[in-house]
Amino acid sequence: MIVKPKEIDKVLNNPGKGFMTFQRFNGDDLNRGSYWTEGYPIDYQQLDGNLTNSDYPSTTIAYWRVYWKFVNPEKDVYRWDMLDKALEIAENRGQTLLIRIAPYGTGTERDVPNWYREMVGPNVDWEYNNPVNKWVVDPEDPRYGKYFGGFIRKMGERYDGHPSLEAVDLSIVGAWGEGAGSELLSQSAREELVNAYTDSFVKTPLIALLMDEKTNKYANSKIPVGWRVDCIGDLGFWANEQNGWTHMYDFYPREIINCEVQDSWKKSPVSFEICGTFLTWRDNHGYGREEVKYIFDQSLKWHMSSFNAKSSPVPEEWEDLVNDWIKKMGYRFVLRRFTYAPEIKRNGKLSFTSWWENKGVAPCYKDFIPAIRLTSDEHEAIMVVSNFDLKEWLPGDIVFDNDVFVPLDLPLGSYNLQIALVDRLEHKPRIKLAFEGEVEDGWYQLGEIKVIN
Template identity: 35%
Template sequence: MPEVIRRIRPTPVDDYLDNPHRGCCTFQRFNGDELFAGTRWSEEGPTEFPQRKYERPAPEYLPTTVAYCRWFWRLMEPQRGRYDFSMIDRSLQVCDERGQTLAVRLMAHGSAHQPQVPDWYAQSCPMTENRQKRVPFMGPVYDAPEYFEHWGRFVREFAARYDEHPLLETIDVTYIGPWGEGAGECSPPQCRRFAELWAEAFVHTPRLGMIGGEQMKAAIATGAGWRCDCFGDQRFFGSPTVPHYLSWNHMFDAYPSSLVQCGARDAWRTGPVHFETCGVPMNWYRLNGDIDFVIQQGLKYHGTYFMPKSTALPPAWMDKLDAYCRQLGYRFVLRQATVSTRVPLGGRLHFEAWIENVGVAPIYRRYDFAVRLRQGNREAVIAFTDEDVRTWLPGDAYLQRDIPLPEGFDRGWVEVAAALVHPKTEQPSIDFAVRERFPDRWVDLGGFEIVAA
């Protein structure tokens, strides 16, 4: 008996895909900007926005669809209750122009010799000496009600303006220590209050808890993902009596224990993981670091973002880092589709699809799998709105639908294509990792014949 279905098996590709919400990130820079010189960078987010110098990516860097920037509180609330978010607005505009989304950290203060809390706060609210960095400095009392009130109000104000912005990629949950990275004392109840504040304020934006301690525990408990700020270090520390290769470092002595102790091993299933490099990769290379180990750990942790601080990457490692970033986050291969060969007029098209996520994490934003039908100048897009692609963990997803023929379609040939579309615009937004995709991101699935009923 003749087969009444047609199987389509697209050809998988290993190409770089210009997909959003994953991969390498720029830092305090945007696509086309110059990299930082040498192995240094700035903790102060951009306030000036020069014209792009390069077509992306910049030389000695990797392609990127995410910009990561962070700014200090005193810049954005120089007077109590008077906000200046102009640099955020401009950053979002530049991201839109250059094909990126914007991941953000708001920082209450830096370390000594860096921007501190706003003057109005330091002059009227509890302050104490913070001695957890090499140079002591006066910082806020993190458990003080005034700190929760004022820093919390500022965070809420930011969220009220930007939480629903389509280009806001992630927000860091930060309130302890210089840069918000945890070097300070804060009680578990206050950590829970701050974590809940972020969760209530940022309903639409994925949140990232800072790795380690009560700050991470509290964020993970609210459904946040996580990020670390010294990813890749192995030999940066030591002493006259301890060789570098046996010295304390984050990759061996901090991150594995923090994930276990903070209950964060499975947080990647619902929240993204972001790796900021310790120093910059050029330093790792010069210290003869084990890049293969670093990459293996990043994939094991199901990372989505890699942020090497917009500095030149070692040419000898470029291929490995490129391959690593292609594996981060999601990567969807449309392995097979099955469609009816003939459908009676007024009937239903039987459709099945096997999709494999060959990345190491899901996508954390909603998109809809959709089928496009075309016949002459008629077109219909049928979105599978009941299918949550955010649940497509590494491995297999399988779709099966009987699709009613849209009104206006008549006897004859109908072209079929599939894509992941934006839920509001129904425009294709994600490339499948297959050769048969059209320039507009739809994947060619052949077609079927409408016959007389």
Template identity: 35%
Template sequence: KGIQGQWVENGKTFVPDLSDPIFIAYAQKLLNALGARYDGNPNLAFVDIGMVGSWGEWHNSNFTDVAPLLEKYAPEQLNRYVDMHFSSFPKTPKIMLISGGNSLAWASQKGAGWRADCWGDWHNFSAEWSHMRDDYPQRLAAAQTAWPGFNDSWQHAPVSLEICGYMAEWESVQHYTREEVQASFDWALAQHASTLNLKSRPVPAAYRDIVDSALLRIGYRYRVGQLEWDTTVRSGMPLTLNVTWRNDGVAPAYLPYLVQWRIVNDAGTTVTQIKTADDVRQWLPGDHHSSATLPLPAGLPVGQYRLEAALTNHQGQPRIQLANEGKTGDGWYSLASFNLKE
């Protein structure tokens, strides 16, 4: 009540004035309430910085009788809405829409990742203009110019892409070639994307292999590449593992999953288990070396034991699948075995 703005579409839609103090107060109140309930929830991958423009997508281009968003408001006025999300959701990763103008770099500088709508558009709207050639490169370059750390934002916050239309339309309406579709997925990988929103629609058979190949690298793909320990393992003595973890993906995980190791006997009973100090959020693409020391209780009977690993939440439940064989019924991975000697 009392919010400034204008009615459009013959009175069907109300566009609020983003500089109105009453609207600002209500927006902050709403975000504060959402943050109080959901910030840090392990089931929340990231928060999309919205509240601005149509669908919260930082534009109002669908309303011809409304001034363009980035012309109507100064950067400081729009940055206020970015700040609201950071104050309300200090723990949860955040992403900023690529069309946010100067606010994209502002959000990145504060620690946000980014997302783009209409990914894969090579000529959806025009033969002379496309998001992939004429929009995304310019916006990303401008953000990097405004904030020199922008190109590395994927190292600490997600990049998320939403498809333009549907993949079925790419084939039946746009008639995109396999080369064009491949170029879209190659671009996603080059941007270190973590999520691809295909809108829960079918993938045409003509493109299926391209999608499947990309999914092997999108986001993180963690595995134990090498595992070594002293060949003489005795009861009552610590067992130190030298581990090479590998991320075959293009980005790290952004939530603080725990790395856990356990030793299991032939009966399936865990005889020792530890959490390591590894931070999976630091595992950029490539190899990462770590060690883990597991205490072996005195009096363990001789025989064969299994080494198992898992990436868990803080309640100890495995949450991340590894690109290793040996997955057990409870979500751990049996990676090696050893004989315990007297």
């Protein structure tokens, strides 16, 4: 039997890819205008039962950025209840949580924890004293690695591998944890701070800001680490004050190569954040469709999987561009051809050949596996391909030929043959595929098959 499923073109809301909410969850009201909040405990909104995001795409990821002072308010006090609640709410809203613990921001209300400030003293003028994103404490002070790094280690002990934790930002210095001045760190300080993450998060993906060559290279020498940047869309926001310098033209293309992260996407996710908001692009900087399309194309060239638009509205006139963009972010699996024998024996092998295409720009980093289901009105059998790594399904063509064993006790008769990418525990479909045939519970109908003696 030869099956050639028909491709579909709709936007698919899949795990670990696409837009994310910021300090919010699916169903919450968006930020007003071009403003956003960050760094503070989440102000939870009452859900009215509708998970739709008005003027914003559906998402599978919620992003929370919180300052160290709020989750470690006393020297030996850890507000795990705050993380537990955010993870629980995310799961209830059909999302996973991506989190950054920023060591500090700007201003006294965004400082390091009070107990740590009392310990190290009032000085806020250190080697990296940039007026925008300065250091407010000395990262070379061994107490910084001990206490901030120690907090990260304790967080890893508690949450590494949590099913609702999407990823953790590797954040070590600079306002908002953006890494400014990381190139000035001594190697010993750099290693202690980076190791706090790479030693502690080995199951949950790490995503490091694009900081400097030494820091990003060192992180990747420990374990595969993804990367992120947070000013996607800067084509000239501050060009007049910075001799024409921009993130999109002058920094990202060069620094991606210098930090040797251009191939990191093959093992770990790449996640971007908007510069300003979409309304800033349109209303403050006069971007039109040509500029937006250029920005989107560049981000896809860098193999992005997810995007933080700061829960700010998507202008209606760009909605079609955004939808096309989402289709290409991360992974998008199309089954092109599938063959199988029309009859199989109980306790025998169901052998199949298949040709897939990943039409996205990255693999799926989740631990999902292919499964075949035989189902009739009265009986069902699910057979999984367990020795499998979905990260190997890179963009382009995929030839996947395999076989599964038919249960000995499966009654004889005719069955529907269906396929899905499922989780390893419950064997439930987790990924929407880009072809026709989806049935009510998320499996995809391929044809019929007979079980014989």
